[in-house]
Amino acid sequence: MQNLKRAAVAATMTLVLMTAANADGLTGTLKKVKETGTITLGYRESSVPFSYLDGNQKPIGFSMDLCGQVVEAVRKKLGMADLKVAYNPVNSATRLLLVANGTVDIECGSTANQLARQKQVAFSVSTFVAQFKWLTRTDSGIASPDDLKGKPVVVTSGTNTSQFLNKLNQDERLGLKISQGKDHAESFLLVDAGRAAAFMEDDILLAGVKANSKDPSKFRILDKSYSADPYALMFRREDPDFKALVDETLVGLMKSGVFTQLYTRWFETPIPPRDLNLSFPMSEKLKELIKAPSDKANS
Missing domain, CATH: 3.40.190.10 (Periplasmic binding protein-like II)
Known part of the structure; x- marks a missing residue:
C-alpha cells in the first residue's frame, strides 16, 4: 500500500512539473x-x-x-x-x-x-509596395529601357528582381548581358564604375543607394516601371x-x-x-x- 502511495505521489509530482512546463502552451x-x-x-x-x-x-x-x-x-x-x-x-x-x-x-x-x-x-x-525600375549614370546617354538593348546591366543576386529581369530579357529579346552583385551596394558600384550601364531594382532601394552615394546628381532613375511583389x-x-x-x-x-x-x-x-x-x-x-x-x- 505504501508503495502505491509513493507511486501516486511521484506521478502527481511529475504531472505538476509537466503542467508547469507547458502552462504557457x-x-x-x-x-x-x-x-x-x-x-x-x-x-x-x-x-x-x-x-x-x-x-x-x-x-x-x-x-x-x-x-x-x-x-x-x-x-x-x-x-x-x-x-x-x-x-x-x-x-x-x-x-x-x-x-x-x-x-x-x-x-x-x-x-x-x-x-x-x-x-x-x-x-x-x-x-511596402515597390516597383522595379532602372538606375543609370546621368552621363550614360540612356533615356529609356530601349537604350539598354545589348548592353551590360546588373541586378542583385538572389532577388525577385533577378528572376524578373531574366524573364524580361528572354521574353523581349533585349540581349542584355546580365551580371549579379552580391548585394545592392555592390550592384550600384558596378554602375558607378561604368562596368554596367544600368542597375535594376525596386524603386525605393534605388532611391536609397542614389541618395547615399557621394554625388547623387551623377545618377538618374528612369521613369519606366514594372510591377513588383509587396514587401x-x-x-x-x-x-x-x-x-x-x-x-x-x-x-x-x-x-x-x-x-x-x-x-x-x-x-x-x-x-x-x-x-x-x-x-x-x-x-x-x-x-x-x-x-x-x-x-x-x-x-
Whole structure:
C-alpha cells in the first residue's frame, strides 16, 4: 500500500512539473525565444531605408523599427523584461535559408512576399509596395529601357528582381548581358564604375543607394516601371502563433497611425548617416493596404 502511495505521489509530482512546463502552451518561435532568452533579428547592410548600417555600424531602418515593435510584443507576451535581442546579418542569397533553418527568428529587411518563397518561409501582412525600375549614370546617354538593348546591366543576386529581369530579357529579346552583385551596394558600384550601364531594382532601394552615394546628381532613375511583389517581414513556416503576434502588432501600428509616422520618418525626412531625405511619399497602393492589411502575394 505504501508503495502505491509513493507511486501516486511521484506521478502527481511529475504531472505538476509537466503542467508547469507547458502552462504557457508556447510553440515554435515563441517557445524557442522563451527557452533561450533571446530573439534574433536578421538585418540587411545596405537596403536603405528598410535595413542598413548607420555610421556606427548599427542596423537601423523602417523594417528594423517595425521589428522593434514586434520584439516589444514578444517581450510582453512572454513576460520577459530581460529578453535579449541578437542581430544577424543576411543578404539576398542567405536570408531565406537563415530564417528557415532557425538561425534568424524574423528578417527585418526588404524581402518580397512571393508564392514560391512561401514554400520555404512565411510572411507578415505587407509593409511596402515597390516597383522595379532602372538606375543609370546621368552621363550614360540612356533615356529609356530601349537604350539598354545589348548592353551590360546588373541586378542583385538572389532577388525577385533577378528572376524578373531574366524573364524580361528572354521574353523581349533585349540581349542584355546580365551580371549579379552580391548585394545592392555592390550592384550600384558596378554602375558607378561604368562596368554596367544600368542597375535594376525596386524603386525605393534605388532611391536609397542614389541618395547615399557621394554625388547623387551623377545618377538618374528612369521613369519606366514594372510591377513588383509587396514587401513583408519574414519568419519560419508553420508557426501560426508567432505569425498571429507579428500580424497583430503590425495591424495595430497601422490602425493607430504609428505605422504612417514611421513611414514619414524613414521615407520623407532626413535619415542617418548623412541626413538625406529620400522624399518618397507613400503610394496609393500602400495606403490601401494600411486600411485593409493583407498577407497575400501577387499571383
